[in-house]
Amino acid sequence: MNRVSEEWTKARDELVISLLPDNIAAPMKANSRLRPLAVLFFRGVARGSHPVDLHQFCGWRSSRHVYKPVGEPEHFDIISSIDDLWTSNPWLWDSDRYRFDPEACAIAQEVMAFVGMDSMSSSIAEMENFKFRCLRCRGSRQAFMRLSVAVQHEVKYHSTPSVPVENKWSWVEGVEEDG
Numbered sequence: 001m002n003r004v005s006e007e008w009t010k011a012r013d014e015l016v017i018s019l020l021p022d023n024i025a026a027p028m029k030a031n032s033r034l035r036p037l038a039v040l041f042f043r044g045v046a047r048g049s050h051p052v053d054l055h056q057f058c059g060w061r062s063s064r065h066v067y068k069p070v071g072e073p074e075h076f077d078i079i080s081s082i083d084d085l086w087t088s089n090p091w092l093w094d095s096d097r098y099r100f101d102p103e104a105c106a107i108a109q110e111v112m113a114f115v116g117m118d119s120m121s122s123s124i125a126e127m128e129n130f131k132f133r134c135l136r137c138r139g140s141r142q143a144f145m146r147l148s149v150a151v152q153h154e155v156k157y158h159s160t161p162s163v164p165v166e167n168k169w170s171w172v173e174g175v176e177e178d179g
């Protein structure tokens with residue numbers, strides 16, 4: 001990774017880390033390096049915004065700006081040198097309209113603990129193996145969901161924190177998503 005993209009990645013990491021609560025951010029603040037934890041969720045301040053995980057957050061920020069001129073030509077080379085997860089244009093980032101989403105984070109923590117994963121260390125990629133089915137829904141919503149989709153589903157359709165987690169979800173590991 002060249003020096004310029006390294007500096008921009010660092011700036012991006014610092015911005016995202018600045019959005020996180022201290023208990024989650026402390027290990028990352030120590031070296032200013034963002035880790036793609038599956039438990040991190042963000043939400044825009046606009047009414048009706050839904051929680052997005054870190055990968056979606058970065059991708060969405062990127063796609064939003066994709067047709068805007070990025071200024072100097074060398075920016076295009078830098079974009080291609082930054083690894084996939086971090087495709088966003090760090091120089092266009094603006095945290096003003098985004099917040100860390102503690103509600104979605106708490107849901108993710110509960111679900112990850114349910115399947116025996118450590119929410120303080122497990123990455124988005126590690127959680128891709130797990131699929132969840134909502135036990136509170138019937139019919140067309142009875143599909144297996146990735147963690148981020150399950151969290152969005154919980155926020156959108158359910159507000160039942162007192163329900164034991166084993167009565168909310170069934171789960172499987174290592175199968176193809178069927179919907």
Ligand SMILES: [Zn+2]
Pocket residue numbers: 134135136137141153157158
């Ligand atoms: Zn449901």
